[in-house]
Amino acid sequence: MSECSSCQxxxxxxxxxxxxxxxxxxxxxxxPPNSGKTTLFNRLTGLRQKVANFPGVTVEQHTGIAELPDGxxxxxxxxxxxxxxxxxxxxxxxxxxxLTGKRADTPKPEAVLLVLDATNLGRHLMLAAPxxxxxxxxxxxxxxxxxxxxxxxxxxVAALSAExxxxxxxxxxxxxxxxxxxxxxxxxxxxxxxxxxxPILQDVPKCRAWAGQVSGKASYRPPxxxxxxxxxxxxxxxxxxxxxxxxxxxxxxxxxxFSAGDISxxxxxxxxxxxxxxxxxxxxxxxxxxxxxxGVWTGVGSVIAFLPQILxxxxxIGILEDSGYLARAAMIADRTMARVGLQGKSFIPLLxxxxxxxxxxxxxxxxxxxxxxxxxxxxxxxxxxxxxxxxYGLVIAAFIPNKHILGVFLSAQTVALVSLxxxxxxxxxxxARVLKSSVLKSGRTPFLLEMPSYRWPTAQSIGxxxxxxxxxxxxxxxxxxLLVTVLLWIMASVPTQNGKPPQIENSVAGTVGRAIEPVIKxxxxxxxxxxxxxxxxxxxxxxIATLGTIYGMNPETEHEGLEAAIRKDLTPGGAVALLVFFAxxxxxxxxxxxxRRETGGWKWPAxxxxxxxxxxYAGAFVAAHLIH
Amino acid sequence: MQxxxxxxxxxxxxxxxxxxxxxxxxxxxxxxxxxxxARRLMELGFLPGTRVTAGLSAPGGDPRVFQVDGSEIALxxxxxxxxxxxxxxIQSEPIHSKxxxxxxxxPRK
Numbered sequence: 001m002s003e004c005s006s007c008q009x010x011x012x013x014x015x016x017x018x019x020x021x022x023x024x025x026x027x028x029x030x031x032p033p034n035s036g037k038t039t040l041f042n043r044l045t046g047l048r049q050k051v052a053n054f055p056g057v058t059v060e061q062h063t064g065i066a067e068l069p070d071g072x073x074x075x076x077x078x079x080x081x082x083x084x085x086x087x088x089x090x091x092x093x094x095x096x097x098x099l100t101g102k103r104a105d106t107p108k109p110e111a112v113l114l115v116l117d118a119t120n121l122g123r124h125l126m127l128a129a130p131x132x133x134x135x136x137x138x139x140x141x142x143x144x145x146x147x148x149x150x151x152x153x154x155x156x157v158a159a160l161s162a163e164x165x166x167x168x169x170x171x172x173x174x175x176x177x178x179x180x181x182x183x184x185x186x187x188x189x190x191x192x193x194x195x196x197x198x199p200i201l202q203d204v205p206k207c208r209a210w211a212g213q214v215s216g217k218a219s220y221r222p223p224x225x226x227x228x229x230x231x232x233x234x235x236x237x238x239x240x241x242x243x244x245x246x247x248x249x250x251x252x253x254x255x256x257x258f259s260a261g262d263i264s265x266x267x268x269x270x271x272x273x274x275x276x277x278x279x280x281x282x283x284x285x286x287x288x289x290x291x292x293x294x295g296v297w298t299g300v301g302s303v304i305a306f307l308p309q310i311l312x313x314x315x316x317i318g319i320l321e322d323s324g325y326l327a328r329a330a331m332i333a334d335r336t337m338a339r340v341g342l343q344g345k346s347f348i349p350l351l352x353x354x355x356x357x358x359x360x361x362x363x364x365x366x367x368x369x370x371x372x373x374x375x376x377x378x379x380x381x382x383x384x385x386x387x388x389x390x391x392y393g394l395v396i397a398a399f400i401p402n403k404h405i406l407g408v409f410l411s412a413q414t415v416a417l418v419s420l421x422x423x424x425x426x427x428x429x430x431x432a433r434v435l436k437s438s439v440l441k442s443g444r445t446p447f448l449l450e451m452p453s454y455r456w457p458t459a460q461s462i463g464x465x466x467x468x469x470x471x472x473x474x475x476x477x478x479x480x481x482l483l484v485t486v487l488l489w490i491m492a493s494v495p496t497q498n499g500k501p502p503q504i505e506n507s508v509a510g511t512v513g514r515a516i517e518p519v520i521k522x523x524x525x526x527x528x529x530x531x532x533x534x535x536x537x538x539x540x541x542x543x544i545a546t547l548g549t550i551y552g553m554n555p556e557t558e559h560e561g562l563e564a565a566i567r568k569d570l571t572p573g574g575a576v577a578l579l580v581f582f583a584x585x586x587x588x589x590x591x592x593x594x595x596r597r598e599t600g601g602w603k604w605p606a607x608x609x610x611x612x613x614x615x616x617y618a619g620a621f622v623a624a625h626l627i628h
Numbered sequence: 629m630q631x632x633x634x635x636x637x638x639x640x641x642x643x644x645x646x647x648x649x650x651x652x653x654x655x656x657x658x659x660x661x662x663x664x665x666a667r668r669l670m671e672l673g674f675l676p677g678t679r680v681t682a683g684l685s686a687p688g689g690d691p692r693v694f695q696v697d698g699s700e701i702a703l704x705x706x707x708x709x710x711x712x713x714x715x716x717x718i719q720s721e722p723i724h725s726k727x728x729x730x731x732x733x734x735p736r737k
Contacts, residue, residue: 083671088664120698123673204670208697222698237684237693331686331693331702338704446665446707448672451693451700 025074026107027066027186028099030131031115032124033081034452036143040115040173041078042464044182063106069180070187077109084204085130090365099134111137113182118142118170119223119453121155125211128164129201138166139185146172147453153223160218165196174458229324229453236328246332249325253316254421255414257389261309262397268305269561272298287493290501294552295489296482299545302562303477306390306541307470313386314469315462317355322457326351330449338447340429341436346376350428353383354421355469357591361598371442375435377595378608381586382428384421387540391582392420394544398563399575423583427615476539480589484535485545492553504553523581523617524574524624536587573627577620585616641715645694645708648682654713656680656696661710669711673697680713 031037045064062078079098080091087093094103101108114131116124121142132138142148142155148170161168167190171178184190201207236242276293283289320326330347337347346367353360360380367373384392396416403412436442491509493501504510505527512534513527520530528550532543544562551557551565570578586592586609595605648654656678659666673696674680683700685692690705703711 083668086667088668123697123699126671204667205675208670208675225695233684233693237686239687243687327702331691334686334691334702334704335688446661446669447691447702447704448668448707449691449702450672451702 025111026077026109027074027111027113028077028079028109029113029115030079030095030099030127031081031141031143032083032117032127034450035081035115035117035124036173037081037115038078039461040113040141040143040171040182041076042461043173043176043179045076066186068187069183072187074186075107076113077106082127084127089367099131099136109136111139111186113139113141113185115141115143115173118144118148118155119151119153121215121220122212122222123208125215126204126207128166128214129198129207129210132164132166132198133200139182139190140164140166140168141182142168142170143173145170145177146175147226148223151223151226153221155215155220156218160214160220161193163196163214163217165193165198167192174455226453232454233328233451236325237331242328242332246329249320249329251410251414251418253313254418255410257309257312257316259411259414261306261312261393264308265305265393265397268308269302269563272301272305273561287501290493290553291486291489294558295485295549298552299485299489299549300477300482302548303390303481303541303545304474306393306544307473309389309393310386310473311466311470313389314355314466317352318462318465319457322455322461324452324454327449327451331451334447334449336429340432342372342375342432346372346432349376349380350383353380353385356385356387357381357383357588358594361591361594364598369442371436371440374599374604375432375440377598378435378604379428379432381588381591381608381612382424382431382584384424384583385540385588387588388420388582390541390544391536392417392579394562394566395570395575395579398567399570399572420579420583423580427584431611480538481542481545484538484542485549488531488535488546488549489553492550501553504550509550522624523577523620524571525578526569528569529574529578533581533587536582538587538589540582540587571627573624576627577624580623581616581620583616584612584619586612643713643715645680645682645703645711645713646705648680648713648715650682650684652715653679653681654715656711656713658712659710660712661707669707672701673699674701674711680711 029037029041041062041064044066064076064078065073066076067073077098079095082092082095084092085096085099087096097103098106099109099112112131112134114128116127128140140160142157142160148154155170157168157170167185169178169181169185171181173179181190199210201210236245276297279293279297280289283292320329329351333347346364349360349363349367352363357380360383361377364373364376364380367376396413400413400416404410405412405415488509491512492504492507494508495502497503497506501507502510505514509531510527513531516530516534517525517527520533525533528547531550532546535546536543547566548562551560551562551569557565557568566575592605592609595608596602599605642657643654645654656674656676658676659669659674661669675697678696681695683693683695686702691702692705692708693700693702694708
């Protein structure tokens, strides 16, 4: 490393140098969309991070700590994908600002890992010129070496390195091949090629011509077109089979989530019941026992029962994203999006909003057109997010018979669940239509979507995401939901009557519930549901914990499961109204907060919350009166 | 449109990307879009002088995938009609459709 101390000025060819052992140094990972930056980032850091086989997944920079073989730790920044350093959309702006040290919240990187797709080197090398011109020590990583080899392409790494005046490594981040080269670069032991004067290229055609020349000199042979991608596209983009597969995939995913999730939910429910009774028998009767069993154990437990279902949903979404099918689905859906005045790019956030609206709203930054972006943010919370799943799951299981419609493949419960997803989607579409033809009217920006090759999803990528999601879910259950549940328990236990807890109707919570009952009575809800509606303002699934606590504290229902208790407490009309209300209402503090942040003020979240609540009330009112 | 029938093998016919059927290839001449949008297309490989091959499409023919510079990019009809091309040969080697259509029968024309 000392040999390089004289070499500060040699720009792009400098070998990475660390001032002292143990210090955290900052290294940025950059590259065109879908080149595998995040996969490499995960491989190096092991940090949880969203990766998908879909251009534009990383919208904000993420950082993680990578441990090097020599024991040092460095800070890695995963930047959004860019084709050039000319910022036009917000995620490109982020990448540009971080690299040039213009972002206050991120230290200027001391070195760069430039990740390029080795199967498309000609085009991806265009980014090398502006990155090397930054003058930071840079390792050019040709990713997807396995793909290149399998499809009979090749490249001379040494020649490319000499041509660019920067070290080059041919790796496969997915397979873990060649990672030691990246480590060599980061520990500063990789030999450096002699620096080379690179041309300064302004326009794209000149840049592409240069990239072509360089890859030619490195005797780059592009791989043959991916055979399997062509074969699969012939099916997935077939005029008739394609849409049918699309529909089958969607229905199949929900059927599995419902039937498999149902089993796991019953098991957890059963466990909660048994363990609750067991503790009830051992802990002496007291206020604390009631708080622990009725408040915390049953309340929070009934929410956690839905974790397997939510993980299954994320598992399927992960497979669809990583395999590359999602890009095809976006293409099939584009016509529908165009009809409501949105573009195919809006489809990506709208689809991920089925998992959670918060990351979906953040991912709208890839939409260049500001008005399209706000429209997408405003309709995203209508998509059925995973927090609605527990509510739907409970009410559907309690009220819709588990009757098979098409043999074993489709049950009435699945149809009900899918209808709710469709309902949310329709609300989004109608709202978009109205917005785009009035306040958010705008000219169209061209729709461009890169079709990635199909790839096998890896267990690592999917696994990291599931762990991440489970943590988020459990953290929420252990903080917000726990807090709301304990508060509710306290409100349901005061004022005491003759030193004993009151009948729940006479408690503070019951009084509040009965105070709002007149407002929700037309929807077929009683005061217990009313309390649930209030607590679910924090997060939708809190209503489950709330009802669990309320029914658990009521002597009549304390020994029944939640399902049986709610079946007695709601009319079929009220049940449908409850489903419709949850389909439309914006009960989620996190979403409100992220909308405020992304739109830069309270105006849009206030409009959105009011609008969605009005729609939810009206929808539930109509549903309650139609079913009666 | 102007593509009907009379193609000499070396004749060049002005057209836009919309006129290409699946498997047809053409050379890109000009992008009739404002600077930033055109630049974005160029970064994805749509450079004047580049060969573009039409691929599969969503049901109804819109959007359609185009193979250009080693990538596959989906474009809407409204964008594709702003990319001016000239067709060198109508019945160009349908590299792509040969593989696909052999499975389904004869190439669509």
